[in-house]
Amino acid sequence: MPETIRIGIIGSGGIARAHASAYKKLSNLEIVAVADSIEGKAQAFIDQEQLHAAAAFDDHRKLLELELDGVSVCTPNFAHHETSVNALNAGKHVLVEKPMSVTLDQSIDMVAAAKRSGKMLTVGFQPxxxxxxxxxxxxxxxxxxxxxxxxxxxxxxxxxxxxxxxxxxxxxxxxxxxxxxxxxxxxxxxxxxxxxxxxxxxxxxxxxxxxxxxxxxxxxxxxxxxxxxxxxxxxxxxxxxxxxxxxxxxxxxxxxxxxxxxxxxxxxxxxxxxxxxxxxxxxxxxxxxxxxxxxxxxxxxxxxxGLNLFDEKVKDFAAAIRDNRPAPIDGAEILYNQxxxxxxxxxxxxxxxxxxxxxx
The missing domain is CATH 3.30.360.10 (Dihydrodipicolinate Reductase; domain 2)
Structure with a gap:
């Protein structure tokens, strides 16, 4: 069990702000990096969210070279597949926003990557x-x-x-x-x-x-x-x-x-x-x-x-990392949805x- 859970966020749009807000409410957790393919956007996000200790990257693959426990994939739908598979292959747990991917074949590939890596792939259905x-x-x-x-x-x-x-x-x-x-x-x-x-x-x-x-x-x-x-x-x-x-x-x-x-x-x-x-x-x-x-x-x-359902989703992902338990909303299950x-x-x-x- 890691003493402090180290999290990266890939994608820095509106949904990433909700993830950051939820993570910041958790103890023994640190957002250590943010990546966005648009130059300068990750750093602007870090500044706006006051994540002063976080590093900014224009390439999510550079972020994945860091020692991280998990990542939130908050990109547009088309990038869910590549970023999630790369993260799983790099040995990181993944919380990917819905929908799981753009195509069924991509979802199948994501589930296979999770199985190979032994890392969790959980999908963001906060309801x-x-x-x-x-x-x-x-x-x-x-x-x-x-x-x-x-x-x-x-x-x-x-x-x-x-x-x-x-x-x-x-x-x-x-x-x-x-x-x-x-x-x-x-x-x-x-x-x-x-x-x-x-x-x-x-x-x-x-x-x-x-x-x-x-x-x-x-x-x-x-x-x-x-x-x-x-x-x-x-x-x-x-x-x-x-x-x-x-x-x-x-x-x-x-x-x-x-x-x-x-x-x-x-x-x-x-x-x-x-x-x-x-x-x-x-x-x-x-x-x-x-x-x-x-x-x-x-x-x-x-x-x-009075639950904030989005916060509960992020909190459960972090708890699953900490407690070494299965994905809260398993990608293998959501494959049927896709x-x-x-x-x-x-x-x-x-x-x-x-x-x-x-x-x-």
Whole structure:
């Protein structure tokens, strides 16, 4: 167990600030280096975040030559793969922001690198740290729903389209699917125990993103702003998945788990044009079941908490390093999440159902 955990941050954009803020709250931990491929940006980040003892690098490979326990990968999506694999090969534990990568093959390579190195690869899904997410999983895994045969998840923003690197096919890989849809998938798949995806039939569009009436960068909008898919999972479970950055509707509905003995309905917390998706907390939960032969709806109390979920994610990564325990949100598990997004894009492009094939 290291006396002081030594951390490097790769990428110095907005999400890196959240990582730095969380790390600075932890005792016996030091941010010793920051790297960014844009010259001078890492040093500016160090100055702004008052990380006076940290070294700045324009090449993340130079940062990885330092004696580090772990790194946060906070780059744009397209660089997640290279930086994570390089870090794992250099013997560093990795916390990579979501989505895991741009392509499925990249995620497979990342998982293989973690296995070879014996270092952890954990993926940044902070909603997992909401105790209500644990409660949902407990209910689903308890058996009180009976055989779960259908799940519906996803969400939609009335308006909530980002710009910049998020809308570039080359840099982001996907749009709403990768940005917020991965959270919805994790919420449902984690509750189910991450069953293996088998097939996907999907549709995507970008009518809002490519319309200058709705997006100021319409001319360079290359990804999907809406998608829907029917996914077959092992265990004879069907998952209906839908996501939207923008739409003329207030909601795409709640997340539902339908079982042979009961059903669970969960709505996301939040209000306003950027809400309605599973990147935050839980708004309400209801259990639909029969009591003495009568249809009954029971409210499941939402656990009130004051946790900063992002801080909890970073803190757990540091604790896993300190305690030498497995990745909190294992990349090998999130590989299934990435496989579904890949399947959605392939199915939408070919306008047919596609098979998901993963290495054993």
């Amino acid at each position: 997992r740290y909401d105790p209500n997410m644990s409660l949902i999983k407990e209910i689903v895994q308890s058996g009180q729903l009976g055989k779960v045969y259908f799940v519906e998840t996803g969400g939609g923003r009335r308006r909530g389209m980002p710009g910049g690197t998020f809308i570039s096919k080359e840099l982001a890989g996907a749009g709403a699917m990768a940005d917020i849809g991965c959270y919805s998938l994790d919420m449902a798949l984690n509750a189910l125990g991450y069953p293996k995806p088998l097939t996907v039939s999907a549709y995507t569009s970008n009518y809002f993103g490519t319309n200058p009436k709705y997006h100021r960068e319409a001319d360079c909008f290359e990804v999907e702003d809406f998608g829907v898919a029917m996914i077959r999972l092992e265990g004879d479970i069907v998952l209906n998945y839908k996501i939207s950055w923008a739409m003329h509707m207030d909601t795409l509905g709640a997340t539902m788990f339908l079982g042979t003995d009961a059903g669970l309905k969960v709505t996301p917390a939040g209000s306003g044009p950027w809400s309605g998706v599973w990147d935050g907390s839980v708004g309400s939960m209801s259990l639909f079941h029969d009591v003495a032969g009568q249809n009954t709806q029971t409210t499941v109390p939402v656990i009130q908490h 496989a579904i997004i890949d399947g959605v894009l392939r199915s939408a492009a070919t306008k047919r159902e596609v098979t998901i094939e993963l290495p054993e």
